[in-house]
């Protein structure tokens with residue numbers, strides 16, 4: 206099917222009458238390659254909570270595309286981010302996702318050893334070489350920032366700081382999740398989904414399907430005051446959520462031990478382009494939801510769960526199982542069938558369901574998110 210409007214004019218549509226990005230934006234490998242360079246290689250990526258790096262030598266390794274980054278705390282308490290690659294012949298250094306490295310990072314090939322800041326400490330036989338200067342072989346650093354108690358990295362040395370790009374987002378997180386600084390990792394689960402990263406993102410930023418799709422969604426809607434569900438857009442971040450249902454007496458199959466309080470609501474925050482943090486109703490957990498693209502039609506979903514309570518409360522524990530085994534799969538099934546449908550010769554662009562009130566069922570965040578994608582891909586057509 207042909208496009209309904211010339212693509213250069215797509216961003217000129219008004220939100221309330223706009224049609225979606227054409228289907229090819231969700232499966233074309235050339236467009237995906239552009240997204241990789243223009244969006245992801247310049248994006249701030251969530252790495253870990255700062256408490257995952259609480260001791261000297263603690264590290265987390267994060268991979269995206271063919272890149273791998275080590276986030277590590279040194280003995281002086283400073284956090285470093287550097288590429289996970291030996292400066293001798295390019296061997297990958299660390300293969301574990303998490304750990305504590307008490308000594309040096311030793312390359313398994315010829316035993317070059319690096320400090321916790323990525324500096325080269327020793328290289329066997331290098332004393333025999335003419336003009337070998339260890340300082341010239343430090344592992345290149347990667348941009349790193351701690352924002353809202355979370356460690357983020359960025360491959361673009363010229364990227365704007367997170368405070369510049371996302372003003373107010375850290376405050377919104379702290380207000381919604383008062384124990385943000387006390388969070389400890391409970392578990393992390395990776396799922397590979399055969400869908401474009403934007404298909405998954407679109408699904409997570411609209412409430413239109415809550416009462417209209419599967420049974421777990423209806424369950425979720427029953428835990429909140431759905432009439433109070435609000436989706437708010439800011440420049441490069443957005444929030445969506447609702448107060449708790451004041452009549453709820455159970456959640457995720459567990460009885461609630463006390464009446465609902467205002468802080469028991471559902472809170473989500475998205476940070477451009479693919480970082481989502483949330484708190485499920487009636488839990489004191491921090492959930493992270495990362496869409497890590499693998500290619501134009503496959504994404505790695507990383508579900509991280511954090512809790513400030515040790516041990517984690519029964520309701521919070523049940524919410525993790527519910528997300529992993531019930532709500533998550535229900536959404537993933539929808540994402541997979543959308544990805545299939547986007548190849549149909551019978552579909553190209555649909556209508557965003559955006560109402561004037563920007564109500565609880567309005568798809569304005571999907572449109573806003575697509576605009577950010579479009580503007581990154583077509584800076585020449587941007588009206589910014």
Ligand code: FES
Pocket residue numbers: 291292293294295296312313314315316317
């Ligand atoms: S590749 Fe690492 S020491 Fe040779």
Ligand SMILES: [Fe+2]
Pocket residue numbers: 408409414422536
């Ligand atoms: Fe959903």
